Amino acid sequence: MQKITTKQRLRQICSDYFQTFLLVIGLICLVIGFGCWISWQVGVILAGMAMILLALLINYEKQRGD
Secondary structure, three states, rough: OOOOHHHHHHHHHHHHHHHHHHHHHHHHHEEEHHHHHHHHHHHHHHHHHHHHHHHHHHHHHHHHHH
């Protein structure tokens, strides 16, 4: 049995979730930018659309990984 060190586990977690983290941060910045540029109502609509898109992407990745 192979022993996994803390450093290897941390590297695995970072590689698994780094793209998702960047996607979430990018969507938040996009929603805040459009919300401030146009109006807060449009920002709320964009936030909802971004969350739905993010949920679909995560679901797709989980299905593809299994």
